[in-house]
Amino acid sequence: MEIADKVVLVTGGGSGIGAGIAEAFVEKGARVAIGDIVPDRAEAEAVRIGHGTIAFGHDVASPDSWAEVKRAVEDQLGSVEILCNNAGIALPFKPMEQVSIEEFDRVMAVNVRGAFLGCHVFIPEMKARGSGHIVNTSSVNEQIPHQTFAAYSASKFAVSAMS
Ligand SMILES: NC(=O)c1ccc[n+]([C@@H]2O[C@H](COP(=O)([O-])OP(=O)(O)OC[C@H]3O[C@@H](n4cnc5c(N)ncnc54)[C@H](O)[C@@H]3O)[C@@H](O)[C@H]2O)c1
Numbered sequence: 001m002e003i004a005d006k007v008v009l010v011t012g013g014g015s016g017i018g019a020g021i022a023e024a025f026v027e028k029g030a031r032v033a034i035g036d037i038v039p040d041r042a043e044a045e046a047v048r049i050g051h052g053t054i055a056f057g058h059d060v061a062s063p064d065s066w067a068e069v070k071r072a073v074e075d076q077l078g079s080v081e082i083l084c085n086n087a088g089i090a091l092p093f094k095p096m097e098q099v100s101i102e103e104f105d106r107v108m109a110v111n112v113r114g115a116f117l118g119c120h121v122f123i124p125e126m127k128a129r130g131s132g133h134i135v136n137t138s139s140v141n142e143q144i145p146h147q148t149f150a151a152y153s154a155s156k157f158a159v160s161a162m163s
Pocket residue numbers: 011012013014015016017018035036037038041058059060061086087088089090110114137138139140
């Protein structure tokens with residue numbers, strides 16, 4: 001697959017794996033946008049990676065935020081050709097009866113709704129163009145769930161099924 005000059009959007013790219021994904025794409029010559037719910041993190045990674053990498057504050061659980069980021073990336077880099085739905089959150093290990101409803105809902109909102117919204121926003125134009133790639137980050141916890149990680153494991157099972 002040709003990566004050079006492709007426009008890539010990486011969600012949750014302000015740290016960890018997402019920052020690594022962004023850097024790897026830049027090394028292959030892609031033009032990369034990093035989104036993160038903590039804008040300063042995204043900005044710091046964009047500066048560190050360099051080569052024209054741009055950064056945005058972005059909450060993947062929010063449809064409005066997706067619309068804003070899509071517009072901003074298009075304005076600055078062009079149409080997104082590769083979307084990496086990387087943003088994800090986990091909870092501290094604890095038995096599921098100790099997971100609050102709010103915690104469960106937030107894990108699902110970021111991990112599942114977030115990936116769904118990214119697909120929902122970008123699939124139409126990718127289909128119309130006849131090209132495009134979406135990579136949804138799941139987890140080995142989807143295949144090897146355990147009792148103190150129920151919400152996260154369930155969310156990643158959903159991400160894999162959706163993908
Ligand atoms: N670290 C691991 O061992 C591991 C293993 C398997 C899968 N994963 C998955 O890989 C992905 C990245 O994990 P990581 O370890 O790099 O995590 P991380 O916590 O280092 O980075 C996640 C980033 O996502 C951002 N974020 C959180 N909520 C967001 C939201 N609503 N919108 C946009 N950004 C948001 C955070 O600010 C953070 O910068 C996640 O989906 C995670 O579930 C991680």
